[in-house]
Amino acid sequence: MHGGPYTGRMIVTIDGVAASGKSSVASGVARALGIPYVSSGLLYRAATLLGQEAGLDLNMTAPLLACLREHPLRLEPLAAGNRVWLGQRDLTPDLHSSAVDRGVSVVAAQPGVRTWVDDQLRALTPPFVAEGRDMGTNVFPQAPAKFYLTASPRVRAERRSRERPEDVAAIEAALIQRDALDTTQSAPAPDARVIDTGPLTLEQVITVITQQLPAP
Numbered sequence: 001m002h003g004g005p006y007t008g009r010m011i012v013t014i015d016g017v018a019a020s021g022k023s024s025v026a027s028g029v030a031r032a033l034g035i036p037y038v039s040s041g042l043l044y045r046a047a048t049l050l051g052q053e054a055g056l057d058l059n060m061t062a063p064l065l066a067c068l069r070e071h072p073l074r075l076e077p078l079a080a081g082n083r084v085w086l087g088q089r090d091l092t093p094d095l096h097s098s099a100v101d102r103g104v105s106v107v108a109a110q111p112g113v114r115t116w117v118d119d120q121l122r123a124l125t126p127p128f129v130a131e132g133r134d135m136g137t138n139v140f141p142q143a144p145a146k147f148y149l150t151a152s153p154r155v156r157a158e159r160r161s162r163e164r165p166e167d168v169a170a171i172e173a174a175l176i177q178r179d180a181l182d183t184t185q186s187a188p189a190p191d192a193r194v195i196d197t198g199p200l201t202l203e204q205v206i207t208v209i210t211q212q213l214p215a216p
C-alpha cells in the first residue's frame with residue numbers, strides 16, 4: 001500500500017454511477033495520499049443552479065454558456081470537500097438539492113457545457129484524484145490509475161436517503177432515471193478497475209484503491 005504524502009504528478013480517476021460513493025471515496029483516497037481531489041460533478045451542478053436561478057431553459061446551450069461567462073464559477077478542490085464559488089458566494093450548500101439533481105443531466109448532455117468543465121479540469125496541476133463520469137475516458141485518459149464504482153440502485157438510494165428529504169423509493173427511481181440520462185458519458189474506461197461498493201464499507205473501498213496505486 002502506498003503511504004502519503006504523495007509527491008508525484010499522478011492523476012487517479014474515480015468514475016461511477018450516481019451516488020456510488022465517488023466523492024466520499026475520492027476524498028478519502030486524496031487524504032490518504034496528502035493530495036487534493038477534484039469533483040467534476042460539482043461544476044455540472046453549479047452550472048445547473050446558475051441556469052435555474054437565472055430562469056433559463058436548461059436545454060439551450062448558448063444562453064447558459066453566456067451566463068457562465070458573465071458569472072464565472074471557481075472550483076476549489078479542498079481535500080476535505082470541494083467547494084464552488086460565484087464571486088464571494090459559496091454555492092456548495094445549494095448544489096445537492098433534488099431540484100439540481102433533476103436538472104443536471106440535461107445540462108451535462110450538452111457538448112458546449114462539457115467543454116466548459118473539461119477545460120477547467122485540464123488546467124489543474126497534478127497530482128490529484130478526479131471523480132465523475134468520464135474522468136478516465138475523456139478528460140484524463142492518460143491517468144495511470146483508474147477506478148469505477150458501482151452498487152445496486154437500492155443500496156445507493158438507501159445511502160442517499162440520509163442526505164435527501166424524499167423516501168428511498170422516490171430516490172431510487174430518480175437515481176435510475178439519472179443513470180439512464182448519463183449513459184453516454186458514463187462508460188467505464190477499458191483499463192479501469194470496477195469496484196462494487198455494495199458489500200464494502202467506505203473505509204474498505206478507500207483501502208482497496210490505495211493498495212492498488214503505483215508508486216510515485
Ligand SMILES: Nc1ncnc2c1ncn2[C@@H]1O[C@H](COP(=O)(O)OP(=O)(O)O)[C@@H](O)[C@H]1O
Nearest residue numbers: 018019020021022023024159197200201202205
Ligand atoms: N461502501 C461505501 N462506499 C462509498 N460510499 C459509501 C459507502 N457506504 C456508505 N457510503 C455513503 O454513500 C453516500 C453517497 O456517497 P457520495 O460520495 O456522495 O457518492 P457520489 O459522489 O457517487 O454521489 C455518502 O454518504 C457515503 O458516505
Ligand SMILES: Nc1ccn([C@@H]2O[C@H](COP(=O)(O)OP(=O)(O)O)[C@@H](O)[C@H]2O)c(=O)n1
Nearest residue numbers: 018019040041042044104105108132133134
Ligand atoms: N464527469 C461528470 C460528472 C458529472 N456529470 C453530470 O453531473 C451530474 C451530477 O454528478 P455528481 O457526481 O455530482 O452527482 P452524483 O451522481 O454523485 O449524485 C451527473 O448526474 C451527470 O449528469 C457528468 O456528466 N460528467
